Amino acid sequence: MRYPKELLKGITPLVIMEILREAPCSGFHLVGAIRARSGDTLEIGEGTVYPLLYRLEGKKLIRGEWEAGKGTRSHKVYRLTRRGAEELERQKATWRDFATAVSLFTGGSQ
Amino acid sequence: MSEAIERYVSDVARRLWVKAERKRDILEELRSHLEAIEEAEGLLSEEAIRARFDTSRRLAGRVNRSMRLRDVNIPVLTFALICVVLVVAFPTMNFLCWWIIQIRDGWSHGLSAPLGSAAEVGIYLFLTIAMVLGGCTLAARASYPRVLLYLIALWPATYTLCFRVVSPVMTRARVSDIGLNYVCGNAFQVLVLALAGIVCAAGVMRLFRYPREEWHVE
Numbered sequence: 001m002r003y004p005k006e007l008l009k010g011i012t013p014l015v016i017m018e019i020l021r022e023a024p025c026s027g028f029h030l031v032g033a034i035r036a037r038s039g040d041t042l043e044i045g046e047g048t049v050y051p052l053l054y055r056l057e058g059k060k061l062i063r064g065e066w067e068a069g070k071g072t073r074s075h076k077v078y079r080l081t082r083r084g085a086e087e088l089e090r091q092k093a094t095w096r097d098f099a100t101a102v103s104l105f106t107g108g109s110q
Numbered sequence: 111m112s113e114a115i116e117r118y119v120s121d122v123a124r125r126l127w128v129k130a131e132r133k134r135d136i137l138e139e140l141r142s143h144l145e146a147i148e149e150a151e152g153l154l155s156e157e158a159i160r161a162r163f164d165t166s167r168r169l170a171g172r173v174n175r176s177m178r179l180r181d182v183n184i185p186v187l188t189f190a191l192i193c194v195v196l197v198v199a200f201p202t203m204n205f206l207c208w209w210i211i212q213i214r215d216g217w218s219h220g221l222s223a224p225l226g227s228a229a230e231v232g233i234y235l236f237l238t239i240a241m242v243l244g245g246c247t248l249a250a251r252a253s254y255p256r257v258l259l260y261l262i263a264l265w266p267a268t269y270t271l272c273f274r275v276v277s278p279v280m281t282r283a284r285v286s287d288i289g290l291n292y293v294c295g296n297a298f299q300v301l302v303l304a305l306a307g308i309v310c311a312a313g314v315m316r317l318f319r320y321p322r323e324e325w326h327v328e
Contacts, residue, residue, distance in 0.1 A: 046143065046163055050139075075143075
């Protein structure tokens with residue numbers, strides 16, 4: 001399902017950081033992991049993921065390092081930093097509060 | 111690596127406008143990502159890569175409208191500032207020279223020339239600030255009114271041409287009456303100002319056309 005851009009924009013950093021909290025990941029695997037973890041509900045393409053990775057790296061919330069792959073090709077693996085972990089917890093708390101508030105209007109249960 | 115990937119990466123390399131080291135890193139990651147896709151999904155055509163990656167118009171449009179400072183390219187900004195300094199430097203030097211001459215000659219030349227040059231500095235400064243701010247505002251819109259931006263940027267040169275070259279020559283019968291040095295000096299100044307204006311306008315447009323660190327730039 002395709003959600004409006006505005007909705008995805010708010011949650012994409014949280015989703016990326018949550019996946020990186022569990023395990024370091026390359027951009028390629030991250031795109032697949034987002035789709036798989038959301039049960040094919042969230043489709044966030046490379047054109048969104050990479051600029052966002054660069055921004056998060058610029059803010060020192062994640063750290064990217066080149067690692068040798070199985071063949072000759074090396075790939076850049078991203079890890080969540082300590083600052084990123086703190087930011088993730090903050091974002092998750094904000095999102096929970098927000099979802100609770102919205103559910104008061106939509107009639108969803110919490 | 112397939113030819114399609116090579117072509118696409120070369121194309122992005124041409125359009126990506128960031129520091130060399132960062133550029134290498136981004137391109138290497140793009141190449142690595144595309145190779146991983148090919149490994150998983152088979153050969154990619156250039157159209158397929160573009161359909162998947164190239165969202166340049168959308169990204170560029172968003173950047174243009176929002177005009178965020180983090181999208182500003184620092185080398186271009188520095189270059190634009192140097193141009194601005196160049197534009198303002200000429201009348202400022204003229205102003206300072208007049209004051210030095212006045213002090214040296216015991217204020218025997220009257221006040222009109224030094225005050226006139228001070229006013230000129232103000233006009234130039236105002237025009238330059240207006241040029242940069244106006245240019246930024248115009249360039250930030252979705253469509254680029256290039257002609258208007260260049261006209262604003264060429265204002266200092268036009269001003270000098272009209273008031274310090276054409277007007278003195280037209281109002282006097284002979285060039286020798288006002289001095290060839292004066293005309294040539296100001297004509298040279300017109301050329302420098304025009305060049306600085308063009309570079310500055312081009313810089314301002316480029317400043318907001320290119321997202322700072324994206325794969326997909328226009």
